[in-house]
Amino acid sequence: GAGVSQSPSNKVTEKGKDVELRCDPISGHTALYWYRQSLGQGLEFLIYFQGNSAPDKSGLPSDRFSAERTGGSVSTLTIQRTQQEDSAVYLCASSFVPGGGSGNTIYFGEGSWLTVV
Amino acid sequence: QKEVEQDPGPLSVPEGAIVSLNCTYSNSAFQYFMWYRQYSRKGPELLMYTYSSGNKEDGRFTAQVDKSSKYISLFIRDSQPSDSATYLCAMSAGSARQLTFGSGTQLTVLP
Numbered sequence: 148g149a150g151v152s153q154s155p156s157n158k159v160t161e162k163g164k165d166v167e168l169r170c171d172p173i174s175g176h177t178a179l180y181w182y183r184q185s186l187g188q189g190l191e192f193l194i195y196f197q198g199n200s201a202p203d204k205s206g207l208p209s210d211r212f213s214a215e216r217t218g219g220s221v222s223t224l225t226i227q228r229t230q231q232e233d234s235a236v237y238l239c240a241s242s243f244v245p246g247g248g249s250g251n252t253i254y255f256g257e258g259s260w261l262t263v264v
Numbered sequence: 265q266k267e268v269e270q271d272p273g274p275l276s277v278p279e280g281a282i283v284s285l286n287c288t289y290s291n292s293a294f295q296y297f298m299w300y301r302q303y304s305r306k307g308p309e310l311l312m313y314t315y316s317s318g319n320k321e322d323g324r325f326t327a328q329v330d331k332s333s334k335y336i337s338l339f340i341r342d343s344q345p346s347d348s349a350t351y352l353c354a355m356s357a358g359s360a361r362q363l364t365f366g367s368g369t370q371l372t373v374l375p
Contacts, residue, residue: 151307180362182365187272187367187368188367188368189268189270189352189365189366189367189368190308190352190354190363190365191365192362192363192364195362203362206362238307238308240307252310252313253310253363255307255308255309256307257305257306257307258305258307260305
């Protein structure tokens, strides 16, 4: 596709249920990122994938959060036993090479809006 | 204290005004500085990128970085209603793989 694609765009779930959020990065991009954006807050880094390297999971807030990236392309972010504080926009991004610090543009999807009731 | 501080606004200006958006930061390792624009219910899009200190201009937009003061700014000249969005500053230490974002400033340009 032309851009980073995320699904579902909106998800309402009951507290305690598991949810899966999907990200399809731009073709050819080796780096994939997940961020979380709560209402009125900036983006909070969650996890980063680069090629076949072990992911950087340093931003995951708890062991209820996990993510995988299959075949170096599509990624799934899973939240188990959802809590109300998990309500946020989950943004996926990708870039051709790692890191936003070298002038390499990081492209964001439109996000998955998660509401836990 | 957050690594990156940004006034959340909201900021409301008349069309044609000059807008100044700012961020301060505490991590002296940050070398790369970016401004993202985020429209309502959309993902952020890169607006400006600057390396180290100095100015960079692109059309109506100017980004300034003052590393000695740990302060960055984005100026928008001749602001337009289409500039109404949330503006997020972001920065990285270069070798890091993720960006650290400010909380965003919500801007409204009134016609």
